[in-house]
Amino acid sequence: MSSSDVLIHSDDPRHPANLICTLCKQFFYNDWCTGTGGGISMRDPKTNYYYLAPSGVQKEQMTPEDLFVMDSQTLEYLRSPKLYKPSACTPLFLACYQKKNAGAIIHTHSQNAVMCSLIFDDEFRIANIEQIKAIPSGKFDPVTKKSIALSFFDTLKIPIIENMAHEDELIDDLHKTFTNYPDTCAVIVRRHGIFVWGPTIDKAKIFNEAIDYLMELALKMYKLGIPPDCGIGEEKEHLKLYRK
Numbered sequence: 001m002s003s004s005d006v007l008i009h010s011d012d013p014r015h016p017a018n019l020i021c022t023l024c025k026q027f028f029y030n031d032w033c034t035g036t037g038g039g040i041s042m043r044d045p046k047t048n049y050y051y052l053a054p055s056g057v058q059k060e061q062m063t064p065e066d067l068f069v070m071d072s073q074t075l076e077y078l079r080s081p082k083l084y085k086p087s088a089c090t091p092l093f094l095a096c097y098q099k100k101n102a103g104a105i106i107h108t109h110s111q112n113a114v115m116c117s118l119i120f121d122d123e124f125r126i127a128n129i130e131q132i133k134a135i136p137s138g139k140f141d142p143v144t145k146k147s148i149a150l151s152f153f154d155t156l157k158i159p160i161i162e163n164m165a166h167e168d169e170l171i172d173d174l175h176k177t178f179t180n181y182p183d184t185c186a187v188i189v190r191r192h193g194i195f196v197w198g199p200t201i202d203k204a205k206i207f208n209e210a211i212d213y214l215m216e217l218a219l220k221m222y223k224l225g226i227p228p229d230c231g232i233g234e235e236k237e238h239l240k241l242y243r244k
């Protein structure tokens with residue numbers, strides 16, 4: 001085994017190289033990264049190396065050999081698969097690592113994200129839904145230092161940026177959202193998809209799943225004429241045709 005392959009071969013299903021492949025397959029079958037779209041990157045908590053899914057790979061067929069590995073200090077590739085190019089998302093992933101202290105980033109071409117980007121203007125909003133509690137508020141408990149989640153009564157806001165011809169061209173607008181939405185853990189790209197990050201791959205996965213659930217719910221509410229960010233009980237006004 002070559003020295004670079006040591007970075008990707010492990011019997012541990014939680015090893016980044018194995019975990020990224022497992023999650024890409026799950027996300028493929030969730031219609032989040034079909035047609036080679038989307039991608040995942042995670043930082044190995046043991047080595048601090050960045051593991052990155054390549055460009056143009058069929059996500060359900062990806063193997064550890066397909067992954068790039070990067071030194072988080074020098075940003076040099078420690079391992080590059082011969083068959084593939086680095087993902088065009090790599091600069092965006094690096095921005096999330098460096099500016100948001102992310103431990104993992106998930107990028108999907110979720111249809112729920114795309115549809116919400118057509119309905120909402122510059123910000124996705126949904127309020128008073130139990131699943132919002134899965135999303136971090138961006139604030140930390142001063143005593144325990146633990147992340148504080150949004151409450152049931154909060155409004156989740158996710159910025160929407162415009163798509164570009166190439167994914168790496170999204171970088172300037174991504175940086176703007178870091179300034180304008182310092183507490184967000186996600187950015188929707190109009191007519192494209194979504195980027196979600198978290199301190200660990202497990203957290204990023206939970207945030208991504210919860211946000212996708214909320215976007216799907218928002219689309220169903222919108223179809224019924226209910227504003228997704230309406231107050232508790234206000235839906236009665238919008239649904240009066242269906243009530244006595």
Ligand SMILES: [Zn+2]
Pocket residue numbers: 037038107108109167192193
């Ligand atoms: Zn994409």
